[in-house]
Amino acid sequence: MKWVPLGLVRYTVCLGGLSVFFFLLCILTGPFLMLYYVPDVNRAHADVMDIMQVVPFGSFVRNVHRWAACLMIVCVPAHMTRVFLQAAYKPPRQLNWLVGITLLILTYLMCFTGYMLPWDQEAYWGATIGATMAENSPFLGAKGPFSVLPPDKDIHYIMLGGTVLDQPTLSRFFFAHCIAIPGALAGLMGFHFFNIHRAGGMSGPL
Amino acid sequence: MFKPMAKAEAIDPKKIARREAIRKGLFWACWGVFVGFAGILGASIVRFAYPRIVFEPSSIFKAGKPDDYKAGSVSLIHGRGVFVVRTEKGFYALSAKCTHLGCQPIWYEDQQVFKCPCHGARFDKEGINFAGPAPLPLPRFHLSLSPDGRLLVDKSINVGMDFFLEA
Ligand code: HEM
Ligand code: FES
Numbered sequence: 001m002k003w004v005p006l007g008l009v010r011y012t013v014c015l016g017g018l019s020v021f022f023f024l025l026c027i028l029t030g031p032f033l034m035l036y037y038v039p040d041v042n043r044a045h046a047d048v049m050d051i052m053q054v055v056p057f058g059s060f061v062r063n064v065h066r067w068a069a070c071l072m073i074v075c076v077p078a079h080m081t082r083v084f085l086q087a088a089y090k091p092p093r094q095l096n097w098l099v100g101i102t103l104l105i106l107t108y109l110m111c112f113t114g115y116m117l118p119w120d121q122e123a124y125w126g127a128t129i130g131a132t133m134a135e136n137s138p139f140l141g142a143k144g145p146f147s148v149l150p151p152d153k154d155i156h157y158i159m160l161g162g163t164v165l166d167q168p169t170l171s172r173f174f175f176a177h178c179i180a181i182p183g184a185l186a187g188l189m190g191f192h193f194f195n196i197h198r199a200g201g202m203s204g205p206l
Numbered sequence: 207m208f209k210p211m212a213k214a215e216a217i218d219p220k221k222i223a224r225r226e227a228i229r230k231g232l233f234w235a236c237w238g239v240f241v242g243f244a245g246i247l248g249a250s251i252v253r254f255a256y257p258r259i260v261f262e263p264s265s266i267f268k269a270g271k272p273d274d275y276k277a278g279s280v281s282l283i284h285g286r287g288v289f290v291v292r293t294e295k296g297f298y299a300l301s302a303k304c305t306h307l308g309c310q311p312i313w314y315e316d317q318q319v320f321k322c323p324c325h326g327a328r329f330d331k332e333g334i335n336f337a338g339p340a341p342l343p344l345p346r347f348h349l350s351l352s353p354d355g356r357l358l359v360d361k362s363i364n365v366g367m368d369f370f371l372e373a
Contacts, residue, residue, distance in 0.1 A: 125323070157256065162260035
């Protein structure tokens with residue numbers, strides 16, 4: 001694999017690379033937040049308050065995590081816009097476009113699950129709204145159009161670990177946010193980069 | 207010391223074919239076991255994530271004595287997601303779950319209206335949606351008197367908009 005010639009980084013400012021950078025910042029700070037954060041409904045919010053007010057540099061580390069997450073959300077769609085405008089989704093890069101869309105969705109899921117971890121009003125009702133949307137989605141949700149699954153076998157139930165938001169929900173979101181989705185993201189990113197190499201490098205300015 | 211074989215004997219081609227068949231059979235059997243195991247593990251993990259038993263509040267519960275409610279009052283039953291409304295005529299139980307995306311509306315006594323804090327849906331005292339994104343009225347739950355004289359709410363039974371329990 002060759003290094004990208006620096007001359008390729010131009011007006012497009014290497015948005016994909018920036019997405020990776022912000023992801024790495026999250027990966028770096030997240031596990032440190034986990035040292036103080038316990039996903040227990042009775043203490044999760046107090047733990048976040050401790051991180052903000054008591055832990056040395058706690059508010060700094062948490063804010064790096066938050067800002068990096070938000071900037072990643074800005075960079076990923078911007079990166080996709082660049083790819084679209086350069087028609088870089090065309091053969092031989094079709095597969096990588098699909099991988100990219102999966103990465104986009106996983107990034108959104110990362111934010112959705114992370115947003116609920118502080119377990120405050122915003123987190124609780126935000127997750128309620130997301131869960132209701134899942135419940136009303138086609139095929140997968142018990143109340144959506146073309147529903148086939150019963151209420152205790154649909155996506156809403158597996159997401160909440162029951163029918164109401166409670167401890168099982170927080171445990172599941174924690175698992176998704178800190179283990180399942182970052183793992184899938186890292187693996188798919190590797191595949192994404194390997195595909196760039198296989199397609200013969202970049203298609204135009206980064 | 208490595209000694210070369212004295213002399214390669216002519217092996218029966220049938221024997222070679224049989225060994226080849228065994229080799230292939232074993233190869234695919236191993237793959238079969240592996241794929242089978244992976245399939246079983248995957249299916250088990252998906253099933254594992256659907257709990258068989260959940261520890262949630264019962265959908266049938268008592269909500270105190272009828273006399274605890276003043277005529278004209280709207281009371282949220284905490285942790286149950288239900289409003290008990292008492293009018294001059296009687297009682298009814300409204301779901302405290304917005305029909306838009308599930309947040310909990312708040313009762314404003316001064317304006318006599320339910321407002322949802324999430325996207326601003328409005329419901330009147332009967333639970334009828336009249337503004338904002340909510341597409342349906344708040345469902346009404348079955349309400350009865352238990353033998354010990356308490357209100358008994360059953361969230362598993364939806365009743366019509368004309369249902370109420372006489373005071
Ligand atoms: C292995 C990687 C990660 C780990 C272990 C991790 C861990 C955590 C933990 C423990 C929290 C709760 C503490 C808090 O609320 O400040 C949290 C919050 C959050 N995480 Fe992550 N995270 C990781 C990666 C990411 C990524 C890649 C994103 C998004 C692209 C992300 C987005 C968020 C968001 C939006 C919050 C809520 C922040 C807040 O309310 O302050 N995380 N994360
Ligand atoms: S959830 Fe009530 S208005 Fe959207």
